[in-house]
Amino acid sequence: MKVVVQKFGGSSVANLERMRQVQEKVERKLNKGYKVVAVLSAMSGETDRLLNLAEDFSSRPDTDELDTLLCTGEQTSTALFSMLMRDKDIKTRSVQGFQIPVHTDSFFGKSRIRNISSDNLLNLLNDYDVLAVAGFQGCDQDQRLTTLGRGGSDTSAVALAAALDAELCEIFSDVDGVFTTDPNVCMQAQKMNRIAYDEMLEMASMGAKVLQIRSVEFAKKYNVPVHVRSTFNDIPGTLLVQEDNNMEGALVSGIAYDKNQARITLVNVFDQPGIASKVFNPLADAGIVVDMIVQNFSKENKTDITFTVSKGELEKALEIIEETKDEIGAVDILSDTNVAKVSVIGVGMRNHSGVAGIAFKALDKENINIMIISTSEIKISCLVEEKYTELAVRTLHEAFELDKSNSESMET
Ligand code: ASP
Ligand code: MG
Numbered sequence: 339m340k341v342v343v344q345k346f347g348g349s350s351v352a353n354l355e356r357m358r359q360v361q362e363k364v365e366r367k368l369n370k371g372y373k374v375v376a377v378l379s380a381m382s383g384e385t386d387r388l389l390n391l392a393e394d395f396s397s398r399p400d401t402d403e404l405d406t407l408l409c410t411g412e413q414t415s416t417a418l419f420s421m422l423m424r425d426k427d428i429k430t431r432s433v434q435g436f437q438i439p440v441h442t443d444s445f446f447g448k449s450r451i452r453n454i455s456s457d458n459l460l461n462l463l464n465d466y467d468v469l470a471v472a473g474f475q476g477c478d479q480d481q482r483l484t485t486l487g488r489g490g491s492d493t494s495a496v497a498l499a500a501a502l503d504a505e506l507c508e509i510f511s512d513v514d515g516v517f518t519t520d521p522n523v524c525m526q527a528q529k530m531n532r533i534a535y536d537e538m539l540e541m542a543s544m545g546a547k548v549l550q551i552r553s554v555e556f557a558k559k560y561n562v563p564v565h566v567r568s569t570f571n572d573i574p575g576t577l578l579v580q581e582d583n584n585m586e587g588a589l590v591s592g593i594a595y596d597k598n599q600a601r602i603t604l605v606n607v608f609d610q611p612g613i614a615s616k617v618f619n620p621l622a623d624a625g626i627v628v629d630m631i632v633q634n635f636s637k638e639n640k641t642d643i644t645f646t647v648s649k650g651e652l653e654k655a656l657e658i659i660e661e662t663k664d665e666i667g668a669v670d671i672l673s674d675t676n677v678a679k680v681s682v683i684g685v686g687m688r689n690h691s692g693v694a695g696i697a698f699k700a701l702d703k704e705n706i707n708i709m710i711i712s713t714s715e716i717k718i719s720c721l722v723e724e725k726y727t728e729l730a731v732r733t734l735h736e737a738f739e740l741d742k743s744n745s746e747s748m749e750t
């Protein structure tokens with residue numbers, strides 16, 4: 339049995355007319371001899387509507403009941419889509435997360451998938467040509483409904499593709515694919531034909547919000563080929579694949595940015611064992627995600643530690659740091675929300691020198707000051723003043739010649 343998973347986002351199932359376009363995409367695969375698992379999101383705006391509704395009923399709705407509520411959004415899409423398909427005599431049925439089942443942990447609102455049994459789905463695929471599966475949802479060991487976090491149907495789709503050993507997982511949305519940078523910031527942004535999982539993880543984690551990050555982690559772990567493309571045209575999108583030698587030809591694949599950063603600097607802390615632990619463990623215990631961390635070499639047993647957190651968590655982070663201030667010997671705690679992180683990403687830089695130099699020269703040319711630099715094998719990130727974000731993105735995009743359209747074409 340040839341199985342393909344096709345995921346359709348909220349705007350693709352927003353109304354009858356849009357669902358007919360989805361129907362067409364599904365039928366095309368059926369005509370090629372595939373069984374189709376169509377993973378659907380809630381109709382656009384529906385998840386937000388339900389969240390608002392909950393707030394009308396309770397000042398602090400419990401997350402378990404919120405999940406039960408939110409699951410109705412995806413459920414509605416699957417039932418309506420099945421009806422549409424059946425009108426065309428296509429054997430279709432709706433399937434909810436708990437019916438598969440998609441087993442998750444019990445962190446309501448941000449559950450993680452533990453396992454998916456494929457038996458039920460494979461049995462159903464003997465009787466049906468199309469399964470309209472509710473994305474974003476699962477159930478925990480107590481049979482309570484759970485959801486996977488906003489954008490979670492991407493993860494449902496990739497996880498199902500892995501469980502079913504599907505040939506391909508197509509993610510349809512209202513964008514044409516993954517771009518070399520945000521087209522709203524840089525008009526020269528180009529759609530990429532292919533991107534390595536690791537690059538996509540970096541792009542997704544830094545504001546290129548095409549896919550939920552978890553879905554890319556799944557795709558990488560289980561080697562699922564993912565094709566990100568538009569519901570509203572037939573242009574091939576971007577293929578997420580394992581890194582290969584061809585990719586090393588290009589130094590850099592994309593430029594990402596993240597304005598949701600705040601900087602904290604601990605001035606003159608003791609340079610001795612245990613200080614970093616005293617700073618970062620309480621933050622971790624409070625669930626605060628720390629991004630860039632920089633500590634310099636010290637000469638006189640005192641040093642500065644600078645790190646970034648998301649803007650929304652700055653206040654909480656400062657409160658926690660305040661408690662250890664004396665113990666770590668900090669003479670001052672500084673913070674700044676007027677910062678943004680701009681990152682140059684590419685697996686090609688693993689084996690090339692000089693990439694950082696090109697990036698720094700480009701920023702210098704525009705007189706943009708770099709506050710923090712951090713690097714990994716495939717990424718160079720610079721913290722800059724927030725007002726320079728767009729300029730920094732554009733100048734880096736140009737410096738790495740990402741505006742030259744890639745000629746390689748792809749099969750659909
Ligand atoms: N409906 C959910 C959301 O709006 C899940 C999804 O669309 O992926 O976040
Ligand atoms: Mg969505």
